[in-house]
Amino acid sequence: xxxxxxxxxxxxxxxxxxxxxxxxxxxxxxxxxxxxxxxxxxxxxxxxxxxxxxxxxxxxxxxxxxxxxxxxxxxxxxxxxxxxxxxxxxxxxxxxxxxxxxxxxxxxxxxxxxxxxxxxxxxxxxxxxxxxxxxxxxxxxxxxxxxxxxxxxxxxxxxxxxxxxxxxxxxxxxxxxxxxxxxxxxxxxxxxxxxxxxxxxxxxxxxxxxxxxxxxxxxxxxxxxxxxxxxxxxxxxxxxxxxxxxxxxxxxxxxxxxxxxxx
Amino acid sequence: xxxxxxxxxxxxxxxxxxxxxxxxxxxxxxxxxxxxxxxxxxxxxxxxxxxxxxxxxxxxxxxxxxxxxxxxxxxxxxxxxxxxxxxxxxxxxxxxxxxxxxxxxxxxxxxxxxxxxxxxxxxxxxxxxxxxxxxxxxxxxxxxxxxxxxxxxxxxxxxxxxxxxxxxxxxxxxxxxxxxxxxxxxxxxxxxxxxxxxxxxxxxxxxxxxxxxxxxxxxxxxxxxxxxxxxxxxxxxxxxxxxxxxxxxxxxxxxxxxxxxxxxxxxxxxxxxxxxxxxxxxxxxxxxxxxxxxxxxxxxxxxxxxxxxxxxxxxxxxxxxxxxxxxxxxxxx
Numbered sequence: 001x002x003x004x005x006x007x008x009x010x011x012x013x014x015x016x017x018x019x020x021x022x023x024x025x026x027x028x029x030x031x032x033x034x035x036x037x038x039x040x041x042x043x044x045x046x047x048x049x050x051x052x053x054x055x056x057x058x059x060x061x062x063x064x065x066x067x068x069x070x071x072x073x074x075x076x077x078x079x080x081x082x083x084x085x086x087x088x089x090x091x092x093x094x095x096x097x098x099x100x101x102x103x104x105x106x107x108x109x110x111x112x113x114x115x116x117x118x119x120x121x122x123x124x125x126x127x128x129x130x131x132x133x134x135x136x137x138x139x140x141x142x143x144x145x146x147x148x149x150x151x152x153x154x155x156x157x158x159x160x161x162x163x164x165x166x167x168x169x170x171x172x173x174x175x176x177x178x179x180x181x182x183x184x185x186x187x188x189x190x191x192x193x194x195x196x197x198x199x200x201x202x203x204x205x206x207x208x209x210x211x212x213x214x215x216x217x218x219x220x221x222x223x224x225x226x227x228x229x230x231x232x233x234x235x236x237x238x239x240x241x242x243x244x245x246x247x248x249x250x251x252x253x254x255x256x257x258x259x260x261x262x263x
Numbered sequence: 264x265x266x267x268x269x270x271x272x273x274x275x276x277x278x279x280x281x282x283x284x285x286x287x288x289x290x291x292x293x294x295x296x297x298x299x300x301x302x303x304x305x306x307x308x309x310x311x312x313x314x315x316x317x318x319x320x321x322x323x324x325x326x327x328x329x330x331x332x333x334x335x336x337x338x339x340x341x342x343x344x345x346x347x348x349x350x351x352x353x354x355x356x357x358x359x360x361x362x363x364x365x366x367x368x369x370x371x372x373x374x375x376x377x378x379x380x381x382x383x384x385x386x387x388x389x390x391x392x393x394x395x396x397x398x399x400x401x402x403x404x405x406x407x408x409x410x411x412x413x414x415x416x417x418x419x420x421x422x423x424x425x426x427x428x429x430x431x432x433x434x435x436x437x438x439x440x441x442x443x444x445x446x447x448x449x450x451x452x453x454x455x456x457x458x459x460x461x462x463x464x465x466x467x468x469x470x471x472x473x474x475x476x477x478x479x480x481x482x483x484x485x486x487x488x489x490x491x492x493x494x495x496x497x498x499x500x501x502x503x504x505x506x507x508x509x510x511x512x513x514x515x516x517x518x519x520x521x522x523x524x525x526x527x528x529x530x531x532x533x534x535x536x537x538x539x540x541x542x543x544x545x546x547x548x549x550x551x552x553x554x555x556x557x558x559x560x561x562x563x564x565x566x567x568x569x570x571x572x573x574x575x576x577x578x579x580x581x582x583x584x585x586x587x588x589x590x591x592x593x594x595x596x
Contacts, residue, residue: 051477052476053473053476073476073477074476074479074480074481074482075479076479077476077477077478077479078479082477082479083477084477085473085474085477089471089473089474089477090470090471090474091466091467091470091471091474092470092471093466093470094463094466094467094470095278097275097278097279098463098466099467101460101463102460102463102464102467102478103478105460105463105464106464106478106479106480107478107479110460111460111461111463111464111480111485112460112461112464112484112485112488113459113460113461114455114456114459114460114461114462115455115456115459116455116459117279117283117455117458117459118279118282118283118458118459118460118462118463119276119279119280119282119283121460122276124460125275125276125279126275128275129275133272138272138273139270139272139273141273141275142273142275142278160474160477160478161477163478164478164479
């Protein structure tokens with residue numbers, strides 16, 4: 001089994017507060033991993049460290065076996081490590097078509113071309129339009145991003161990530177704020193990604209986690225509490241204790257109708 | 264989202280082609296720039312000044328309106344272009360077109376060096392860096408008075424006829440034709456640039472730098488590129504001014520000029536190229552007319568206009584006009 005993404009003793013502190021404690025994880029190629037944990041567990045920080053928005057105090061990050069700990073954020077994207085954001089991070093005054101075309105152009109290395117018009121790069125436009133259509137954004141891709149419905153903006157987050165042709169995709173609460181019926185649809189789009197694309201996602205909705213994750217990593221207070229299959233995690237009393245306290249309950253493995261954990 | 268009714272998908276290529284196409288109002292506008300030759304022959308000097316300022320404003324629009332870099336120091340490059348062209352003309356290199364190219368290249372070269380500082384700062388720090396640079400440049404030019412003429416200005420510039428045929432005359436006919444031609448050629452380049460993938464990347468940087476990182480864009484390099492290009496354009500504008508007026512003053516690289524060009528751009532509207540042109544027209548015509556009424560207080564009116572535009576027209580006069588146009592057309596349809 002090839003390891004697509006791994007961290008080795010990754011550590012990060014903000015002042016005296018350790019937000020990432022000796023995190024060592026291995027995500028095999030094609031894995032569908034969920035990263036769960038109560039608010040403040042350091043899930044987004046971990047993604048920020050892996051994508052280079054934050055510099056770790058210690059430890060290493062390996063992408064496909066290569067050490068990328070010191071690589072700049074843009075270089076990691078070029079190597080196929082791509083993320084989405086928990087809070088919409090979009091080009092509000094561009095159309096989705098322009099935004100995704102831009103991402104395609106950056107990947108193809110033609111975003112520095114300044115003479116021919118965007119439209120003259122037909123292949124790039126076609127590719128962008130195909131991505132948008134596959135995420136059901138085809139109809140509205142000529143409106144300004146700021147005019148799109150919130151759920152559509154969440155999809156655009158994913159479209160922008162896909163345009164970079166990721167090998168490893170880190171999704172930070174892709175369905176955050178999306179109504180439940182739409183969030184399942186959104187995850188179906190993620191599940192339909194090519195099987196060689198590795199996915200690590202943060203999600204609070206346990207139903208979605210248990211439905212779409214092949215393995216689950218539980219993060220508590222910056223450190224990995226445990227890791228396992230949904231069955232193992234669902235049966236782990238420590239997870240229930242730490243993650244849900246006494247208030248909620250994890251859904252029985254694979255079944256529907258569990259709790260919506262949100263701390 | 265699950266549409267039972269099948270709507271046809273829009274055509275992305277048609278959309279992008281429409282964006283990049285020259286529209287009828289645009290063509291009309293450029294044709295109308297020829298009118299001063301016949302309608303206002305007494306104002307051709309003013310018209311050529313407007314063309315120079317418009318070019319300068321467009322250079323600022325590229326970095327401020329498109330890439331989102333705020334600057335109050337762009338006159339540095341205008342001044343470098345002006346002094347380079349002026350010094351060439353003073354020391355025997357009177358051929359204007361090659362003078363323009365050399366001046367623009369000099370300004371771009373300095374712009375490239377300064378871009379290393381500029382891309383490392385944002386917001387207030389960036390503003391202070393650009394102001395600091397303009398202060399330093401002006402004092403340097405003053406101190407080097409044996410080269411620049413200091414506060415007396417650079418005198419004794421001689422420029423050969425354009426293309427060996429059109430001599431710069433007292434009425435400004437050649438000056439306006441020359442300035443307008445340079446403006447138009449530069450505009451065509453800028454127009455292509457903003458409609459290209461590179462132009463899209465600039466807007467991406469303005470809209471959301473974090474997202475640009477996340478799609479793997481080498482942002483700093485893109486900013487350095489556009490800053491360098493913009494500095495070259497500003498230098499070009501300065502060179503045209505030096506060649507058409509055959510004098511260069513310290514004010515050409517002062518803080519006031521840096522601020523004035525930003526005011527023009529904000530008045531006209533950022534991020535649409537034409538905003539800078541419109542702003543230059545309004546600013547300079549207003550200065551010309553209001554100075555006749557009272558030469559000392561005309562900035563009062565500019566100040567009032569600026570506040571009004573910023574408060575009530577977010578995208579400048581051109582933005583306000585285009586919204587009005589959309590509304591009129593929307594009602595008509």
